[in-house]
Amino acid sequence: xxxxxxxxxxxxxxxxxxxxxxxxxxxxxxxxxxxxxxxxxxxxxxxxxxxxxxxxxxxxxxxxxxxxxxxxxxxxxxxxxxxxxxxxxxxxxxxxxxxxxxxxxxxxxxxxxxxxxxxxxxxxxxxxxxxxxxxxxxxxxxxxxxxxxxxxxxxxxxxxxxxxxxxxxxxxxxxxxxxxxxxxxxxxxxxxxxxxxxxxxxxxxxxxxxxxxxxxxxxxxxxxxxxxxxxxxxxxxxxxxxxxxxxxxxxxxxxxxxxxxxxxxxxxxxxxxxxxxxxxxxxxxxxxxxxxxxxxxxxxxxxxxxxxxxxxxxxxxxxxxxxxxxxxxxxxxxxxxxxxxxxxxxxxxxxxxxxxxxxxxxxxxxxxxxxxxxxxxxxxxxxxxxxxxxxxxxxxxxxxxxxxxxxxxxxxxxxxxxxxxxxxxxxxxxxxxxxxxxxxxxxxxxxxxxxxxxxxxxxxxxxxxxxxxxxxxxxxxxxxxxxxxxxxxxxxxxxxxxxxxxxxxxxxxxxxxxxxxxxxxxxxxxxxxxxxxxxxxxxxxxxxxxxxxxxxxxxxxxxxxxxxxxxxxxxxxxxxxxxxxxxxxxxxxxxxxxxxxxxxxxxxxxxxxxxxxxxxxxxxxxxxxxxxxxxxxx
Amino acid sequence: xxxxxxxxxxxxxxxxxxxxxxxxxxxxxxxxxxxxxxxxxxxxxxxxxxxxxxxxxxxxxxxxxxxxxxxxxxxxxxxxxxxxxxxxxxxxxxxxxxxxxxxxxxxxxxxxxxxxxxxxxxxxxxxxxxxx
Numbered sequence: 001x002x003x004x005x006x007x008x009x010x011x012x013x014x015x016x017x018x019x020x021x022x023x024x025x026x027x028x029x030x031x032x033x034x035x036x037x038x039x040x041x042x043x044x045x046x047x048x049x050x051x052x053x054x055x056x057x058x059x060x061x062x063x064x065x066x067x068x069x070x071x072x073x074x075x076x077x078x079x080x081x082x083x084x085x086x087x088x089x090x091x092x093x094x095x096x097x098x099x100x101x102x103x104x105x106x107x108x109x110x111x112x113x114x115x116x117x118x119x120x121x122x123x124x125x126x127x128x129x130x131x132x133x134x135x136x137x138x139x140x141x142x143x144x145x146x147x148x149x150x151x152x153x154x155x156x157x158x159x160x161x162x163x164x165x166x167x168x169x170x171x172x173x174x175x176x177x178x179x180x181x182x183x184x185x186x187x188x189x190x191x192x193x194x195x196x197x198x199x200x201x202x203x204x205x206x207x208x209x210x211x212x213x214x215x216x217x218x219x220x221x222x223x224x225x226x227x228x229x230x231x232x233x234x235x236x237x238x239x240x241x242x243x244x245x246x247x248x249x250x251x252x253x254x255x256x257x258x259x260x261x262x263x264x265x266x267x268x269x270x271x272x273x274x275x276x277x278x279x280x281x282x283x284x285x286x287x288x289x290x291x292x293x294x295x296x297x298x299x300x301x302x303x304x305x306x307x308x309x310x311x312x313x314x315x316x317x318x319x320x321x322x323x324x325x326x327x328x329x330x331x332x333x334x335x336x337x338x339x340x341x342x343x344x345x346x347x348x349x350x351x352x353x354x355x356x357x358x359x360x361x362x363x364x365x366x367x368x369x370x371x372x373x374x375x376x377x378x379x380x381x382x383x384x385x386x387x388x389x390x391x392x393x394x395x396x397x398x399x400x401x402x403x404x405x406x407x408x409x410x411x412x413x414x415x416x417x418x419x420x421x422x423x424x425x426x427x428x429x430x431x432x433x434x435x436x437x438x439x440x441x442x443x444x445x446x447x448x449x450x451x452x453x454x455x456x457x458x459x460x461x462x463x464x465x466x467x468x469x470x471x472x473x474x475x476x477x478x479x480x481x482x483x484x485x486x487x488x489x490x491x492x493x494x495x496x497x498x499x500x501x502x503x504x505x506x507x508x509x510x511x512x513x514x515x516x517x518x519x520x521x522x523x524x525x526x527x528x529x530x531x532x533x534x535x536x537x538x539x540x541x542x543x544x545x546x547x548x549x550x551x552x553x554x555x556x557x558x559x560x561x562x563x564x565x566x567x568x569x570x571x572x573x574x575x576x577x578x579x580x581x582x583x584x585x586x587x588x589x590x591x592x593x594x595x596x597x598x599x600x601x602x603x604x605x606x607x608x609x610x611x612x613x614x615x616x617x618x619x620x621x622x623x624x625x626x627x628x629x630x631x632x633x634x
Numbered sequence: 635x636x637x638x639x640x641x642x643x644x645x646x647x648x649x650x651x652x653x654x655x656x657x658x659x660x661x662x663x664x665x666x667x668x669x670x671x672x673x674x675x676x677x678x679x680x681x682x683x684x685x686x687x688x689x690x691x692x693x694x695x696x697x698x699x700x701x702x703x704x705x706x707x708x709x710x711x712x713x714x715x716x717x718x719x720x721x722x723x724x725x726x727x728x729x730x731x732x733x734x735x736x737x738x739x740x741x742x743x744x745x746x747x748x749x750x751x752x753x754x755x756x757x758x759x760x761x762x763x764x765x766x
Contacts, residue, residue, distance in 0.1 A: 443711040445670070494715040498707070498749070515749040518741075532745060536752030540714050541721070547752040566707060576648070576667070578704065615670060616707075 017321060021313040026306055048286040049231040052186060052262035052279045056229065059184030059279075060267065066183070068144045070109070071157035071168045075142065077103055079161065088113070088162025093121040104168070108175050115164040131156055131167050146266075148273050153266060172266060172275075174198050174208060180277075189213075189278040190266070193222055203240040210239040210254075213278075221263060226271040229264035233283070236261075258283040323347040327358055339365040392416055395450050398457055400426055406433040407506040407628070411596035412621035413604065415567075415614065422449030423565045423617035424456050424499070428464055433506035436464055439563045439621060440499030440516055443537070452495045452539065455486055460501070472501040472513035473535070473548040480538040487539045496540040500533045500563070508555040508625050513548055514538070517564055520585050522592050524558040528585050557627035560599070562588055567618035568603075571611035579610045588622075596622045639690075641682045644675050651679055659692030659730060665701040673708040680716040687730050688723070694731045699743055700765050710746060717753040728757035738762040 078084045078100060087095040093113075100111050101123060112122040112131050120132050128149035142159030147169070155176075156169035170176065172190065181188045181200040189211060190198035201209040213221075217234045224230065239254040259280040266275045323345040330341045341362050343355050399414060405427070414423050422442030429435045438460055442449040459479040463470065470478075476499065487495050500516035512519070512533065519531040536547040555561060564584065571579045587606050591599045600622045607618055639660065643652040649666040662683060668676065687695055699705075723729050732754065736743040747760040 441707065443707045443714070445708065488718075494711065494718065496711065496714050515745070518745070534748070536749045537714070540718055541753055544752070546755070570704070570706070 017317040018310065018314045021317055022310045025309040025313055029305060029309060048260040048281055048283075049262070052231055052260055052281060053229070055184040055186045056262055056264055056277075056279050059180055059186075060264075062183045064144075064267070066179075067155055067170075068157060070107070071144060072142070074104060074107060074109055074168055075157065075159050075161075075166065078166065079159075085162065088164065088166075093119070096121060097123070100166075109168050109170045112167040112169065113161070113164055114158075114167060119164065128152075128154060128169070130154075131169060153273060153275055174200070177277075184279060186279045186281055189280065190275065191221055191263070191278055192273070192275040201238060207240075212237040212254075217261070221276050222274075224263075224276075226265050226274065229262065231260065231262040234259060234261050236280070260286060323351045323355060327355060330358065330362075334362060334365070339369050392450070395453060398454065400428075403427045403429050403435070405429045405435045405504070405623075407508075407626055408435060408504055408623045409596045409626055410435070410437075410621065410623040411600040412619070413600055414617060414619040415604070415608075416617045417567075417614055422453045422495075423567060423619040424453045424497075425563070425565075425619050425621055426457055426460065427621075428461070430468065434504045436460075436468075437502045437504060437563070437621065437623075438499060439502075439565065439619065440497050440514075440538075441565045441567075441617070441619075443496050443498070445616075448491065448493055449495060451491075452483070452487060452493075452497060455483055456497055456499060456538075459483065471550045472503055472511050473550045476501055476514050476535070476538060476548055477543075477545050480544045481542065483539040484542050494540075497538040499538050502563075504623075507628060508557070508559075509552060510555060510561075511550050511552050513550045517566060517569065518581060520562040520564075520581065520588060521553075521555070522560040522562070522585070522588050524556055526589060526592060528589055530581070530585070555625040557625055559625050560588060560592055560596075561623050561625075562603075563619075563621040563623075565617060565619040567614055567616035568607050568620055570616065571607050571614050571618065573610050579607060583610075596624050639683075639686045641679070641686060644672070644679055646672060646675070651676065653683055653686075656696070659694040659696070660687055660690075661696045661698065663698045663701070664705075667703050668705040668709040670706045670708050673706065673712055676709050676712045677715065680712055681719075684716055684719055692730050694733055696733045696735060698735045699747075700735055700737050700763065702743070703740075705742070705746070710750070713750060714753060717750065717758060720757065721754050728754055731757045731759065734758070734760045736760055736762050737765045739764065 081099060081103065084096070084099045084103075087099050096113055104111060104123075110123045112120065112128070114120060114132055120127075120129075122128070122131075128147065130147050130149050131154070142157065144155065144157040147154040147156045149171075153172040154169045155172060156167055158165050158167040160166075177188045177190055177198060177200050188200045191213070197211050197213070199208050199211045201211060203209050213236060214234050217232075220230075220232070236257045236259050237254055238257045259282050261278055261280045263276045263278045265271070266273070266277050323343075326343050326345045330343050333341045339362060342359050345355060346352075347355055395416060396414075400412075403410060406429075410427055412425055412427065414425060416423065422444065424441065425437070425439040427435055427437050438456075440453075440456060442452045442456070456479065459482060460475060463475050463478055467475075479499075483497065487493050498514075498516045500512060500514040500519075503511040505511075512531075513535060514533060515535040515537055516533050518533065521529040521531065523529065531553060534551065535549070536544050538544065562584070564581075568584060569579060569581045573579070584603060584606065587603055588599065591602050594602070600620055603620050603622070604618070607614070607620075639653050639655060641653045644650060646666075649664075649668050649672045651662065651664050654661050654663070660683065683695065717732065720728050720730075720732065734747050734751075736747050738744065744762065751758045751760050
C-alpha cells in the first residue's frame with residue numbers, strides 16, 4: 001500500500017469481497033438453475049408419461065371401488081324399502097318399477113330384476129339380455145362385474161332380493177367418463193373400433209368437443225392386445241376444445257393438440273371387448289408447466305435466493321474479514337497518533353500472528369511515547385520542582401533547632417507536604433529562662449504560602465530581636481502591617497495567616513495573642529483544658545489593632561501544653577473522617593508522664609496512622625513547664 | 635443549574651453551593667465538606683455573588699453555613715478574599731452587609747467566623763444557632 005493512499009475502509013473492502021463472493025454464489029446458482037431447469041424441461045416428457053400411467057392406475061382402482069360403493073348404497077336403500085320388499089315377494093313389474101325408479105332417479109343407474117320364474121324386468125328404456133346370464137353360478141350375496149351389452153359396456157352389480165335378484169347397472173358413457181376424469185385428473189376418451197369417440201374434453205358450451213385421432217393411433221389401438229397398456233405422443237385434432245381445465249389450447253375451429261397419450265382396456269377383466277380408455281394430457285400443459293416451473297425457480301432465485309445469498313456473502317465476508325478490517329482501522333488510528341490501540345479480535349493462523357505483532361508494536365510505541373512524554377514532563381516541571389525544593393529547603397532550614405529553654409521542656413516538629421502548606425513555628429529562648437513561641441499557618445498552598453511564611457518568621461524574629469519587651473499583640477500588629485503591604489500591594493496576592501504568638505515567662509505565666517488553633521493544656525493532674533485563641537488573622541487588612549489583645553494564663557509545674565496546626569486536626573482518614581482535636585488531646589493525656597519528645601512522636605504516629613498521606617503540613621509542639629527550680633538548676 | 639441571579643450552582647460529590655434571592659437580598663447556602671479542591675470553584679463563585687450583589691444593589695447577603703461540616707483553610711481564604719473585595723468598594727459604607735449563619739455546636743465555625751468578622755466589622759455579623 002502506498003503511504004499516501006488512505007487505508008481501505010471497512011465498507012469498501014467488504015463491498016469488494018461481498019461482490020466477489022456474491023458473484024460466485026450467484027453464478028453457481030444460475031448454473032444450478034439452468035441445469036435443474038433443463039433437466040426439468042427435458043425430463044417432462046417422461047414425467048408426463050409416468051403421470052398418465054399413475055393416473056390410469058389410480059383412476060381404475062378408485063372408479064371400480066366407487067362404483068361398487070355407489071351400487072351398494074343404492075341396493076341397501078332399496079332393500080330397506082318395505083314397499084320394494086313387498087313387491088319382490090309377489091313380483092309385479094309395475095309395482096317394482098314404481099318403487100325402484102324414484103330411488104334411482106338421477107343416479108345414472110338402471111335396474112333389472114331376474115325373477116325365479118325367469119322374469120327379466122328392466123327399467124323402461126334400458127334392457128340388456130346379457131345381464132341374465134351367469135349370475136346364479138358366480139354370484140353369492142352380491143357381486144359386481146363388467147358386462148358387454150351390444151356395443152355398450154355395462155358395469156353391473158347384483159344381489160338377492162326377494163325370490164330373485166336385483167341387478168343395478170350403468171352404461172360406461174360420457175357421464176361415467178366425467179366421473180372417471182375427476183378421479184384420474186386427466187382428459188379421457190372412450191374408444192372402440194367403429195364407435196363414435198366419447199371424450200371428456202368439453203366445448204365452451206359444456207358439450208363434448210369433437211376429437212379426431214390420428215390414423216397411426218387408430219391402428220395402434222386396433223392392433224394392441226386387450227389387456228395391454230402403453231403410452232406415446234400423438235397430435236390429436238380437436239374442434240371446439242376449450243382447453244385443459246380452461247387454461248390452455250383455447251382456439252376457434254379445429255386445432256391440433258399435441259398430447260401425451262396412454263391407452264388401456266377399460267378394465268383389465270374385460271378382455272372380450274376392444275374398448276379402450278385414452279388418458280391424455282396436452283403437451284402444452286406439461287411443457288408450460290415445465291416452463292413455468294423453471295421460470296418460478298428463476299423468479300424465486302431473483303427475489304429470494306439471490307438477496308439471501310448476497311446477505312449470506314455479506315455476513316461471511318464480514319465475519320472472515322473482521323480481524324483484517326479491525327487491524328486496518330487500528331492502523332489508521334495509530335497513524336493519527338493513538339498509539340495505545342489494542343486489537344482484541346479473535347483470529348487464527350497468520351491473522352492471529354499479525355494481530356499479536358500489531359499489539360506488540362502498539363505496546364512498544366505507547367511505552368516509548370509514554371517515556372518521551374514523561375521525559376518532557378520532567379523537563380518542563382523541573383524548574384518548578386527545583387523552585388519548590390528550594391522553598392521547602394528554606395522552610396525547613398529556618399525551623400528552629402532544638403532550643404534549650406531552662407524553665408520549659410520543648411519538643412516540636414513540622415512535617416511538610418510536597419505542595420508546601422505554609423506551616424510556621426518558632427522558638428526563641430529568652431535570657432530570663434522563658435521564651436517566645438509562635439505558631440501559624442498561611443492559608444493556601446504552594447510557593448507563595450511558603451514565602452509568606454518566611455516573611456512572618458523574618459518579621460517576628462527581627463521585631464523580637466530588637467524589642468523583646470513588646471507584648472504579643474504589639475508584635476503581631478507590627479508584623480501584620482508589613483505583611484499586609486507585602487502580600488496585597490507587592491505580591492498582589494490574597495494570602496492570610498493564622499498566627500498565635502506566646503510569651504512564656506519563667507514563672508509559668510503565659511501571654512498570648514493572635515487567632516490560630518485552640519491551645520490544649522494537660523494539667524499535671526491529668527485534666528485537659530482547651531483555650532480558644534482570639535483576634536483575627538494577619539495579612540488581610542491593614543490595621544488589626546482593634547481586634548488583637550494579649551491574654552494571660554498560667555502553667556503549673558509539669559503541666560503540658562500542646563500547640564498544633566490544622567494539618568493535624570483536619571488530617572483525613574481514607575473514609576474522609578477528620579482526626580479532630582479530641583483524639584489528639586486523649587493521646588496527650590494518655591502519654592502525659594512521658595518525655596515531651598516521646599509525646600511529640602506518639603502524637604505524630606497517631607496523625608500519620610490516621611492519615612498515612614497527609615494533605616497539609618503537620619506541626620506539633622509539646623512543652624512542659626519545669627518550674628523555677630529547674631531554671632535555677634539550669 | 636442556574637438560579638434567578640444567573641449564578642451557576644456548585645454541585646460536587648461532597649459539596650454544594652447555591653444562591654437564591656430573598657426579600658432582604660441574596661442567600662448563599664453552603665453544604666457538605668469544602669475540601670481543598672473546592673477552593674478553585676468557590677473563588678469564582680463568590681466573586682460572581684459579589685458582582686451580582688453590587689449590580690442588584692442588595693442590602694444583605696446571608697451565608698448559611700448550618701449544613702457545612704468542614705471548610706479547608708484554602709476555602710476560607712476565598713471568603714477572606716470576598717470580604718476584602720467588599721471592604722475595597724469605594725464609598726463611606728460597604729455596599730451590603732454579610733450575615734453568617736453558623737452552628738454554635740460546630741467549634742471551627744465559631745473560631746473562624748469570629749476571626750473573619752474582623753475584616754469588615756461594620757458589615758459582617760455572625761449569628762450562631764443551636765443546630766446540630
